[in-house]
Structure formats: structure tokens, C-alpha cells
Amino acid sequence: xxxxxxxxxxxxxxxxxxxxxxxxxxxxxxxxxxxxxxxxxxxxxxxxxxxxxxxxxxxxxxxxxxxxxxxxxxxxxxxxxxxxxxxxxxxxxxxxxxxxxxxxxxxxxxxxxxxxxxxxxxxxxxxxxxxxxxxxxxxxxxxxxxxxxxxxxxxxxxxxxxxxxxxxxxxxxxxxxxxxxxxxxxxxxxxxxxxxxxxxxxxxxxxxxxxxxxxxxxxxxxxxxxxxxxxxxxxxxxxxxxxxxxxxxxxxxxxxxxxxxxxxxxxxxxxxxxxxxxxxxxxxxxxxxxxxxxxxxxxxxxxxxxxxxxxxxxxxxxxxxxxxxxxxxx
Amino acid sequence: xxxxxxxxxxxxxxxxxxxxxxxxxxxxxxxxxxxxxxxxxxxxxxxxxxxxxxxxxxxxxxxxxxxxxxxxxxxxxxxxxxxxxxxxxxxxxxxxxxxxxxxxxxxxxxxxxxxxxxxxxxxxxxxxxxxxxxxxxxxxxxxxxxxxxxxxxxxxxxxxxxxxxxxxxxxxxxxxxxxxxxxxxxxxxxxxxxxxxxxxxxxxxxxxxxxxxxxxxxxxxxxxxxxxxxxxxxxxxxxxxxxxxxxxxxxxxxxxxxxxxxxxxxxxxxxxxxxxxxxxxxxxxxxxxxxxxxxxxxxxxxxxxxxxxxxxxxxxxxxxxxxxxxxxxxxxxxxxxxxxxxxxxxxxxxxxxxxxxxxxxxxxxxxxxxxxxxxxxxxxxxxxxxxxxxxxxxxxxxxxxxxxxxxxxxxxxxxxxxxxxxxxxxxxxxxxxxxxxxxxxxxxxxxxxxxxxxxxxxxxxxxxxxxxxxxxxxxxxxxxxxxxxxxxxxxxxxxxxxxxxxxxxxxxxxxxxxxxxxxxxxxxxxxxxxxxxxxxxxxxxxxxxxxxxxxxxxxxxxxxxx
Numbered sequence: 051x052x053x054x055x056x057x058x059x060x061x062x063x064x065x066x067x068x069x070x071x072x073x074x075x076x077x078x079x080x081x082x083x084x085x086x087x088x089x090x091x092x093x094x095x096x097x098x099x100x101x102x103x104x105x106x107x108x109x110x111x112x113x114x115x116x117x118x119x120x121x122x123x124x125x126x127x128x129x130x131x132x133x134x135x136x137x138x139x140x141x142x143x144x145x146x147x148x149x150x151x152x153x154x155x156x157x158x159x160x161x162x163x164x165x166x167x168x169x170x171x172x173x174x175x176x177x178x179x180x181x182x183x184x185x186x187x188x189x190x191x192x193x194x195x196x197x198x199x200x201x202x203x204x205x206x207x208x209x210x211x212x213x214x215x216x217x218x219x220x221x222x223x224x225x226x227x228x229x230x231x232x233x234x235x236x237x238x239x240x241x242x243x244x245x246x247x248x249x250x251x252x253x254x255x256x257x258x259x260x261x262x263x264x265x266x267x268x269x270x271x272x273x274x275x276x277x278x279x280x281x282x283x284x285x286x287x288x289x290x291x292x293x294x295x296x297x298x299x300x301x302x303x304x305x306x307x308x309x310x311x312x313x314x315x316x317x318x319x320x321x322x323x324x325x326x327x328x329x330x331x332x333x334x335x336x337x338x339x340x341x342x343x344x345x346x347x348x349x350x351x352x353x354x355x356x357x358x359x360x361x362x363x364x365x366x367x368x369x370x371x372x373x374x375x376x377x378x379x380x
Numbered sequence: 381x382x383x384x385x386x387x388x389x390x391x392x393x394x395x396x397x398x399x400x401x402x403x404x405x406x407x408x409x410x411x412x413x414x415x416x417x418x419x420x421x422x423x424x425x426x427x428x429x430x431x432x433x434x435x436x437x438x439x440x441x442x443x444x445x446x447x448x449x450x451x452x453x454x455x456x457x458x459x460x461x462x463x464x465x466x467x468x469x470x471x472x473x474x475x476x477x478x479x480x481x482x483x484x485x486x487x488x489x490x491x492x493x494x495x496x497x498x499x500x501x502x503x504x505x506x507x508x509x510x511x512x513x514x515x516x517x518x519x520x521x522x523x524x525x526x527x528x529x530x531x532x533x534x535x536x537x538x539x540x541x542x543x544x545x546x547x548x549x550x551x552x553x554x555x556x557x558x559x560x561x562x563x564x565x566x567x568x569x570x571x572x573x574x575x576x577x578x579x580x581x582x583x584x585x586x587x588x589x590x591x592x593x594x595x596x597x598x599x600x601x602x603x604x605x606x607x608x609x610x611x612x613x614x615x616x617x618x619x620x621x622x623x624x625x626x627x628x629x630x631x632x633x634x635x636x637x638x639x640x641x642x643x644x645x646x647x648x649x650x651x652x653x654x655x656x657x658x659x660x661x662x663x664x665x666x667x668x669x670x671x672x673x674x675x676x677x678x679x680x681x682x683x684x685x686x687x688x689x690x691x692x693x694x695x696x697x698x699x700x701x702x703x704x705x706x707x708x709x710x711x712x713x714x715x716x717x718x719x720x721x722x723x724x725x726x727x728x729x730x731x732x733x734x735x736x737x738x739x740x741x742x743x744x745x746x747x748x749x750x751x752x753x754x755x756x757x758x759x760x761x762x763x764x765x766x767x768x769x770x771x772x773x774x775x776x777x778x779x780x781x782x783x784x785x786x787x788x789x790x791x792x793x794x795x796x797x798x799x800x801x802x803x804x805x806x807x808x809x810x811x812x813x814x815x816x817x818x819x820x821x822x823x824x825x826x827x828x829x830x831x832x833x834x835x836x837x838x839x840x841x842x843x844x845x846x847x848x849x850x851x852x853x854x855x856x857x858x859x860x861x862x863x864x865x866x867x868x869x870x871x872x873x874x875x876x877x878x879x880x881x882x883x884x885x886x887x888x889x890x891x892x893x894x895x896x897x898x899x900x901x902x903x904x905x906x907x908x909x910x911x912x913x914x915x916x917x918x919x920x921x922x923x924x925x926x927x928x929x930x931x932x933x934x935x936x937x938x939x940x941x942x
């Protein structure tokens with residue numbers, strides 16, 4: 051017997067699958083990254099993509115915008131980029147009577163999908179222009195606050211190698227990203243596919259399969275998935291274990307971590323778990339779902355101390371230790 | 381049935397199945413662990429048998445521990461929450477049942493929750509419980525069964541010293557040596573034969589004492605005391621056999637004067653009382669023929685005047701017969717002679733019983749001494765062990781082994797006559813020991829038999845040569861023991877003992893003078909103190925200088941007496 055909920059879940063899976071398939075026409079070998087990006091969008095969060103140049107990060111985002119019937123804008127972050135270049139500014143205009151007035155000219159941030167390319171190349175002042183937009187979904191210019199369209203989804207990329215002349219993102223801004231996804235080099239088979247698709251006259255075309263309303267409906271579906279208290283407790287214990295404080299901290303956390311995840315990390319675990327549960331045709335969140343999103347949700351929320359930085363400790367290693375040592379609820 | 385009820389009922393089934401499997405696994409594992417102890421103990425028992433008390437304590441503790449373990453495991457019940465977690469893991473349901481159970485326990489109005497519970501119920505019903513939690517026999521159960529079989533088999537190992545615990549047998553607390561056993565058997569036989577004559581129950585008492593000793597209810601010293609009581613009882617009401625023999629000889633002499641009573645007299649002289657009684661009866665029959673009886677009357681009259689303790693009835697009957705003959709009352713005289721014959725038979729029985737008792741008393745004394753000696757040696761062994769000296773005695777086997785190791789000394793203390801020969805010398809048989817000749821078979825310190833000095837056993841039969849000792853106060857260096865004895869007995873010491881300065885400290889003297897030190901250990905203790913005394917040069921213990929003294933034969937010497 052199929053209920054409305056079952057149909058809702060089925061629809062969610064179908065829409066998600068369609069988006070994934072369309073993006074996969076262009077982006078090859080990054081299924082997890084594609085899923086993570088779509089999940090972040092459906093969760094109402096933002097994504098920070100980290101990878102060396104040329105791996106298709108920008109292409110992924112632009113393809114996603116093509117697949118979805120949403121407004122897309124791209125901002126190339128450079129050291130001389132000013133906040134107004136992102137948010138927009140008031141411009142003096144003249145009306146028919148010849149009177150001058152200030153009119154707000156929205157910047158590229160006023161889109162549904164914003165690609166912040168090489169976000170760490172802009173100055174902190176410019177980077178912080180994204181802060182309000184990412185969290186409040188609004189932009190304040192002068193005395194006026196301008197609401198952003200929903201859904202609002204920022205996809206930032208950064209290059210982990212060329213650190214000279216870059217400005218690492220402040221912790222506050224990092225915390226606002228729902229997931230941080232690491233884009234690794236594609237495999238040999240994936241490279242074959244990439245070459246086959248991109249070295250011919252005809253490039254793959256994608257269809258627009260998801261509109262604004264559908265994305266918002268999918269977001270509602272995600273939020274409706276129930277989570278049992280023990281599983282939620284498991285997510286909380288994992289989050290608390292990232293802090294170098296008792297009672298959940300590991301010896302490794304004490305040694306290498308200066309500051310752990312904020313509550314946003316726990317939110318990311320739960321919402322990401324809900325989306326994953328729906329994708330697995332379940333209407334409940336399991337501990338497996340929480341674990342599956344833990345790396346993306348927590349790796350940018352853990353700040354290493356001096357010792358951790360000196361020993362080049364990867365936060366993924368710490369998360370792995372936490373996941374292994376945090377028992378599931380009975 | 382609602383989805384919620386389906387889930388709860390199913391989880392209860394799962395919990396029962398998990399509990400059953402867990403109990404089976406844990407109980408077999410626990411049994412395996414617990415059976416290691418009795419199995420190990422039984423294996424140990426094959427080398428060093430355990431006493432019943434030890435086994436009782438062990439098995440009581442073992443049973444309590446095992447019972448507590450069983451109760452502990454049986455009372456340990458799982459929850460349906462744990463069952464749900466187990467099912468989620470085993471069936472890879474990704475916390476579906478666990479989540480459903482939580483929503484059942486924490487109900488909320490939501491279509492999503494209802495859907496979740498419905499899906500969980502559906503998935504639960506689809507699970508084959510027998511496949512998810514099969515009933516299998518854990519490997520440890522085979523091991524447990526094997527251990528039980530080995531344990532049973534060990535109880536039936538055909539070794540003479542092996543005891544079958546399954547039939548509630550255990551090593552006795554005290555084991556009699558072969559010699560002691562022989563003495564016991566002989567004593568029992570003697571007592572039984574004596575009892576047939578006197579209706580006492582001493583044999584049964586003796587058996588009870590030995591049984592208690594073997595069961596560990598009494599120790600050897602207590603057993604020795606009880607044996608001493610039996611000896612005392614045996615001594616009660618003893619006949620003065622010497623006096624009786626003398627009296628019988630006197631009667632025989634009187635009866636020899638008359639021709640017709642000469643056969644009776646001869647039998648009495650030979651202490652053949654049964655024959656004498658028969659002769660008297662013949663004499664009584666002859667009286668019926670109204671033969672002249674004047675000489676007989678006189679003879680009987682004289683014989684009846686030899687009354688003494690133990691012979692009162694006999695002399696009374698003889699006197700009565702004489703008087704009846706004098707009164708020409710043949711019939712009563714005849715009856716009196718018959719009575720006298722009966723008295724002789726009774727006397728015969730009494731004397732035989734007396735001899736048997738004496739022999740049994742001798743054996744009991746030997747047994748008592750043997751037990752006391754073993755008790756003493758056991759105490760000494762324990763003392764030595766406390767002082768860290770190596771001992772051959774070990775653990776439970778201690779007493780029994782002590783008995784074995786003391787076999788030679790006991791054998792010598794029992795005398796060399798051979799216990800088996802004793803039976804062939806019972807009263808009424810050729811070569812029977814004379815009553816009242818019990819002087820003890822041990823030796824006194826001077827090596828002579830008998831006396832009241834404590835016995836220390838017979839001299840060794842080994843081919844050894846004792847070192848001659850130079851005694852102070854003797855001119856020559858005496859090479860023969862006789863020289864030493866003569867010097868001690870006949871010559872007065874030329875040294876004034878009052879001027880001999882003792883090398884012992886007051887504390888050492890006090891120790892030596894304590895009554896509780898057995899006399900045979902005094903030379904040993906003295907040697908010890910002499911060995912550890914400071915040398916004249918202020919050095920350490922005399923050590924090697926005194927070693928030669930340790931080879932001296934144990935026993936007081938003239939210097940010891942000083």
C-alpha cells in the first residue's frame with residue numbers, strides 16, 4: 051500500500067536522480083561531489099569546493115545551473131575585488147524631471163546560484179561581503195536591506211596549492227558552508243570519458259530538469275523526514291567529539307584541535323543524513339547516514355592548533371578517529 | 381494487530397531467541413571454564429590424593445560459584461531495544477527497527493512517523509528469524525562434554541591410589557602403613573577371639589577409632605589416646621595368672637598323691653585344664669560305682685586348701701566334693717566334681733581370654749606408639765618446613781608419606797619378631813607367648829630392651845661404623861663402647877663438675893631444661909647451639925669445628941650429663 055509519503059519520497063528520488071544524470075553528462079567521475087553539491091542545495095546550504103585547477107569545479111557549478119532553471123552568476127574573486135562588486139551599489143540616476151536619485155544596482159550575488167570562483171583570492175573585506183548573504187539571505191547596502199531570491203546557493207571554489215597572495219577564509223565564513231567537498235584527480239577511466247566527451251565537435255548538452263518551485267518542495271520534503279532521538283544524539287556526540295573538551299574528546303582531538311565544530315556542523319549532519327536517507331528510500335535517518343556526511347560537514351569546521359598545523363594533520367583523520375570511537379546508540 | 385504491536389511482538393520473539401542463543405553459548409563456555417577446576421584437581425589427585433574434607437570444601441565452593449554464575453547469566457535479560465539494535469545490524473536495516481521502536485515509545489502525530497513504523501513492521505515480518513538467529517550448538521559445548529568425559533574417565537583410572545569421586549570416595553585423612561595394618565588386623569582378631577569368651581565390644585571400638593582416624597575426624601595423637609583407653613580397659617579385671625598357675629600347681633601336687641587323681645594332677649601341671657576337667661568327670665563317673673573314696677576325700681580336701689584369687693570357686697567345689705565323700709553322699713560328691721570340672725573349663729577360658737587380651741594389649745601398644753611417633757614426626761616436619769628446610773613431605777600426601785618414610789623406624793619399633801608369627805603363638809597353641817611378659821620391644825637410650833625410658837627404635841641394621849668419641853675425664857681414648865660404659869659406671873669423674881663452666885647461655889640452658897623438648901632431641905638442640913656459638917677468637921659460629929659432634933650417636937654421654 052503506497053501512501054502520500056511514499057510517493058513524496060519517490061518523487062524526491064526521481065528529481066534528484068534526474069539532476070544527477072544531467073550533470074553527469076558533463077561532469078565525469080565525480081558522483082559523490084555531484085551528490086554533495088545537490089544535497090547542499092536541497093539542504094539550503096552552501097558548498098565549498100576545494101581542488102587543484104582544471105578538475106572541473108567551475109564546470110560542475112555552471113552545469114548545475116544549466117540543469118536547474120535558476121538564475122546563475124559567477125564571481126571571479128581577485129585581490130582587487132571590492133564588496134560592492136559582489137553586492138551591488140547605489141548609482142546616481144536622473145529621472146524624467148531631471149532630478150537625481152540613488153538607485154540600487156544589484157550585484158552578481160542577486161542570483162539563485164552564485165559561483166564564487168577562487169574565493170580565497172579576495173581580501174577578507176570582500177570575502178565578508180558574502181557573510182550576510184550566505185546566512186541571512188539578504189544584502190544590506192547603505193540603509194536598505196535587499197532580500198535575495200530563494201533558493202540562494204553559493205558554490206565557492208578554492209585552490210589549496212597556490213597559497214601565495216591568498217587570504218584564507220575566516221572561520222566564521224567557513225562555518226557557513228554546509229559542506230566542504232574535496233575534488234580529487236579523476237581516475238583513468240574517468241579521464242577517458244572526459245576526453246571522449248570534450249574532444250569532439252559536439253559537446254554534451256544538458257536539459258533543465260528542475261525549477262525553483264521543485265527545489266523548494268524538495269527542501270520541504272527533506273526537512274519533514276523524522277529522526278529518532280538516539281540517532282540525533284549520535285550526531286551530537288560526533289559534533290561534540292570534535293571539541294578538545296571532555297567528555298567526548300579523543301586524545302587526538304586534545305592534541306591537534308584548537309576549536310571544534312559549531313552547532314551548524316550538527317545541523318549539517320542531521321540534514322545531510324535526512325537527504326541521504328531519502329536517497330536510500332528510507333523515511334528515517336540512520337547512523338550510517340550521519341557517518342556518510344560527517345567528513346563533508348565537519349572537515350572545514352575543525353580548526354587545528356599549532357601542533358596540528360605543524361604536523362600537517364588532516365582534519366579527515368581526526369573525523370575518522372571520532373567516527374570510529376563514537377559508539378552507535380543501542 | 382497494528383504495526384506497533386507487530387513490531388513489539390516480533391522484537392520480543394527476537395529477544396527470546398537472542399537470549400536463548402546467548403545463554404547456550406555462555407553456559408557452555410562457563411561450564412568449560414568451570415570444569416577446568418575439577419578436572420585439574422582430579423589430575424592432581426592422581427599424583428597427590430586429596431582428603432574428603434578438602435574435596436568437600438572445594439566442590440562446595442565450586443558448586444556455589446558455578447551456581448552463582450548460572451543464576452547471574454540466567455537473570456541477565458536483554459531488552460527489546462537491544463534486540464532491535466541487533467536486528468538492525470544483522471539484517472542491515474540501517475536503524476529502521478530501532479528508530480521505529482523509539483517512535484513507538486515516543487509517539488508523535490506524523491505521517492512520516494507512521495510510514496516509518498509501517499515500513500519497519502513490514503520489513504520485520506519479512507525477516508526469517510531462524511535464518512537470522514539460527515539455533516546452533518557452540519563449539520565450547522563439545523569441549524565441555526569432552527571435559528566431563530575426561531573427568532569421569534579419570535575417576536576410573538585403575539590405579540591403587542586413585543579414588544573414584546563419583547562414588548564419593550576420597551583419600552583417607554590418615555593412612556596406616558602395612559605394618560600398622562598388620563598389627564591392626566592381628567589385634568582385631570585377638571580381640572574378637574577374646575570377645576567370644578568375654579562378650580566385650582573392644583574390637584568394634586578399635587575399628588571405629590581407625591575409621592575416624594582415616595576420615596580425619598581425629599588426629600593420630602587422639603587416636604593414640606583412645607587406643608590407650610582400650611588398653612586400660614583390657615587391663616581391667618585381669619587375672620593374676622602367676623598366682624593362679626602357682627595355685628594350680630599346688631592343687632596338682634595334692635592330687636598326685638592319689639592314684640585315681642594323678643591323671644588330673646598331671647594335666648593341671650601341664651596347664652591342660654580341659655584335660656584336667658575331663659579327668660575330673662571320669663573320676664565323678666567312677667564314684668557311681670561306690671568305690672572306696674577315703675584317699676580321694678583326703679586328696680580333694682588337701683587340694684581345696686589351696687584357695688587363692690581366681691581359684692575360689694574351684695577349691696570350693698573340691699572342698700564340697702571332699703565333704704560329700706566324707707558324708708558318703710556319692711551323688712552330691714559326684715555333682716561337686718562335675719562343678720569343679722566346669723570351673724576348670726571356665727578357668728581355661730578365662731586364662732585364654734586373658735592371654736589374648738595381653739597379646740592384643742601388646743599390639744595396641746605398638747600401634748599407639750607408632751601413631752604417636754608419626755604425629756611427632758609430622759609436627760617436626762611442619763616445624764622444619766616453617767624454617768625453610770627442604771622436606772620430602774608434600775601437601776595433602778604429607779601424613780601418608782610420612783607414614784611411608786617412617787616405615788623403617790616403625791618396623792624396628794615394633795620389634796623384629798615379626799607380627800605374622802604372633803598369630804601362630806596364640807594361647808592354646810604351640811609356642812604361645814607367656815602372659816605378663818610384655819616388656820615392650822623398643823630400646824632405651826643405652827640400647828637395652830625394656831625399661832621405662834622412651835623408645836627410640838632398634839639400632840640400624842645398616843653396615844655403619846660409629847665414630848669413637850674421646851670423652852673428657854678418660855685417660856685412654858676408649859675405642860669400644862664398653863670402655864665408655866665402664867668409665868661412666870665405675871669411675872668417679874676426676875673433674876669437679878661444679879667448676880666446669882658451661883658454654884651455654886642462660887637462655888639456652890632454660891630451653892634445654894624445658895620439659896616439652898623431647899629427650900631424644902636434646903642432643904640435637906645442644907649440638908645446634910654449640911654449632912652457632914661464637915668461636916673463642918671472636919669469629920662467627922663454630923660451624924665446621926662442631927660438625928664432628930653431629931656424627932655422634934644420639935644419646936646422653938657423660939659430658940651431656942654434666
